[in-house]
Amino acid sequence: EVRLVESGGNLVQPGGSLRLSCAASGFTFSNYWMTWVRQTPGKGLEWVANINLNGDDQYYADSVKGRFTISRDNYMKSLFLQMNNLRSEDTAVYYCARGDRAGVTLGYFDNWGQGAQVTVS
Amino acid sequence: ETVLTQSPGTLSLYPGERATLSCRASQSVKSKYLAWYQQKFGQPPRLLIYGTSSRAADIPDRFSGSGSGTDFTLTISRLEPEDFAVYYCQQYAGSGQYGASPPYTFGQGTKLEIK
Numbered sequence: 001e002v003r004l005v006e007s008g009g010n011l012v013q014p015g016g017s018l019r020l021s022c023a024a025s026g027f028t029f030s031n032y033w034m035t036w037v038r039q040t041p042g043k044g045l046e047w048v049a050n051i052n053l054n055g056d057d058q059y060y061a062d063s064v065k066g067r068f069t070i071s072r073d074n075y076m077k078s079l080f081l082q083m084n085n086l087r088s089e090d091t092a093v094y095y096c097a098r099g100d101r102a103g104v105t106l107g108y109f110d111n112w113g114q115g116a117q118v119t120v121s
Numbered sequence: 122e123t124v125l126t127q128s129p130g131t132l133s134l135y136p137g138e139r140a141t142l143s144c145r146a147s148q149s150v151k152s153k154y155l156a157w158y159q160q161k162f163g164q165p166p167r168l169l170i171y172g173t174s175s176r177a178a179d180i181p182d183r184f185s186g187s188g189s190g191t192d193f194t195l196t197i198s199r200l201e202p203e204d205f206a207v208y209y210c211q212q213y214a215g216s217g218q219y220g221a222s223p224p225y226t227f228g229q230g231t232k233l234e235i236k
Contacts, residue, residue, distance in 0.1 A: 045166065045227035045230075046227070047223050047224070109211075
């Protein structure tokens with residue numbers, strides 16, 4: 001069974017930093033692109049960032065570029081999101097999600113974690 | 122950016138009725154890159170449909186998707202009590218040096234509620 005478990009969500013002051021983690025199990029982690037998606041009541045679901053199989057290629061939403069860094073550790077089967085210079089508008093539930101498979105562009109997310117609440121206030 | 126607009130915002134129906142949810146894109150979306158998700162309160166989104174019309178694993182056949190270009194539809198043939206939730210469409214427009222920014226966008230959601 002595919003399982004994604006986020007941790008690290010917290011209350012942080014504006015300008016502060018936070019690091020989210022996502023522990024993966026039940027599949028070959030290194031065979032999949034991984035993604036962070038966030039959700040707010042006001043803006044709905046927003047793609048934040050994704051990372052390729054070996055971690056040397058990353059893409060970011062304009063709203064977080066230069067402040068957030070996505071990374072992964074394939075040995076530990078973990079995904080990370082380092083969030084710096086946090087703003088009130090970053091307040092959201094952050095989901096870790098599984099994306100494209102090696103060599104196959106799927107364009108969707110077939111498994112999601114339960115989410116981590118980040119509150120910037 | 123490809124903006125997805127879902128309608129209606131809220132749909133009130135009885136169990137057993139047919140539900141038709143719409144997703145309209147601001148520019149053409151490749152059919153293989155249009156997906157639908159279901160979200161219940163306090164839970165993450167769950168993939169229902171990918172590639173416009175393919176059901177994800179364990180999704181019952183009362184869920185179906187159709188459409189092309191800029192107009193896509195999710196249909197639930199006979200509503201079960203567990204189907205009342207929020208539904209989102211999502212598209213992928215390519216990433217990388219020549220891809221879109223952002224590559225993935227979601228609609229704002231349609232809430233399906235019991236009448």
